[in-house]
Amino acid sequence: MKLTKLTGNPHLIKKINKSLVLDMIKSQGPLSRADVAQRSGLNKGTVSSLVKELIDEELVYEIGQGESSGGRRPVLLLFNEKAGYSIGIDLGVHYILGVLTDLQGNIIKEKRVTFHDKEYQTVLALIKETIQYLLNSMPNSRYGLIGIGIGVPGIVDKAGNILFAPNLSWKNIQLKNEIESTFHVPVIVDNEANAGAYGEKRLGAGQEFDNIIYVSAGIGIGVGLILNGELHKGINGFSGESGHMIIEVNGPPCSCGSKGCWELYASEQSLLQGAKQLHSLSLIKEETTLETLLDLAAANNQEVIQLFNRIGSYLGIGINNLINTFNPQQIIIGNRLSMAKRWLEQPINQVIETRTSPFHRADLKIEFSKLSIYSAALGISFFAIEDFLKKGERLELFL
Numbered sequence: 001m002k003l004t005k006l007t008g009n010p011h012l013i014k015k016i017n018k019s020l021v022l023d024m025i026k027s028q029g030p031l032s033r034a035d036v037a038q039r040s041g042l043n044k045g046t047v048s049s050l051v052k053e054l055i056d057e058e059l060v061y062e063i064g065q066g067e068s069s070g071g072r073r074p075v076l077l078l079f080n081e082k083a084g085y086s087i088g089i090d091l092g093v094h095y096i097l098g099v100l101t102d103l104q105g106n107i108i109k110e111k112r113v114t115f116h117d118k119e120y121q122t123v124l125a126l127i128k129e130t131i132q133y134l135l136n137s138m139p140n141s142r143y144g145l146i147g148i149g150i151g152v153p154g155i156v157d158k159a160g161n162i163l164f165a166p167n168l169s170w171k172n173i174q175l176k177n178e179i180e181s182t183f184h185v186p187v188i189v190d191n192e193a194n195a196g197a198y199g200e201k202r203l204g205a206g207q208e209f210d211n212i213i214y215v216s217a218g219i220g221i222g223v224g225l226i227l228n229g230e231l232h233k234g235i236n237g238f239s240g241e242s243g244h245m246i247i248e249v250n251g252p253p254c255s256c257g258s259k260g261c262w263e264l265y266a267s268e269q270s271l272l273q274g275a276k277q278l279h280s281l282s283l284i285k286e287e288t289t290l291e292t293l294l295d296l297a298a299a300n301n302q303e304v305i306q307l308f309n310r311i312g313s314y315l316g317i318g319i320n321n322l323i324n325t326f327n328p329q330q331i332i333i334g335n336r337l338s339m340a341k342r343w344l345e346q347p348i349n350q351v352i353e354t355r356t357s358p359f360h361r362a363d364l365k366i367e368f369s370k371l372s373i374y375s376a377a378l379g380i381s382f383f384a385i386e387d388f389l390k391k392g393e394r395l396e397l398f399l
Contacts, residue, residue: 197224316351
């Protein structure tokens, strides 16, 4: 990408060039200044000036000399991933998963909380406790906590307001403002499936692909879309509510207000409802959970295995619809049900092989999440990190 021909506001051009240089060192380092100039198309003087600023801001540092190709040995540059830290929160319907990461997305500390009372003030208190716990574990750094990201299972507008989270029974919730007023750092709130898709694109199964559909299969089902390498949110930010596509016209009512939605047949919620009907579970006194069912399937409980097969078949039906609509390179199945890959993979693939046209199956990969339950927490943490790194004038803002 060459930016030397840009004309217009010199301050804006410098900001763009500086962002380019930082991103190049972050993703491709260690690099010399000459490497950066050659790969970016910027002249050496511009690169040297921008690198000096980044070193002054402690976002880049020198690590010694590389191999010479003739003449002086070049000084190599690395991104300082320890210059600050981010917190990513994956808010589920019955759980909170929080991670503290450095600026490269490496997890420093994590905390998991389960809850049953979904009343907003109760969950808000748990979110704050989780954030504070992670803050208490944060190492010292130049910038400290640079931001907080929260992925939620619902419809979120561009301003970060939660308009509707049907499985939490929340409407018009301003979680972003609540967290910002408590912790005094920028907060990003987005749909958890968008965050999960981005987490897999950055660190997981989607790194080699540019057209990805991420299926977040938890208590409900959400979908995150990576199209042409970019996260696609739709005109108002509401895309990906595919868990509420209707697959049975006269099906049971859904919490969204419709009937026969996909998540009623293919989610963790559907799995747990089906488990209540199983004879082999009738003698179990404790509450049945996904983890319980995974243990039983691993012990070769045929009733439970058949239940997973049924859920997998319904997952395949919805995935078939998504394949026909988007013609993607890759489908990634993530969130909690990805832990059941062993029993879901075969029925999903069987549906795709028998229901999806060979034209759509060509060049398509169906995979399970590499990040498992961490996709959304890491993805939303990256949102906060990238928001911080794109800001100009960090030196003036933070000194």
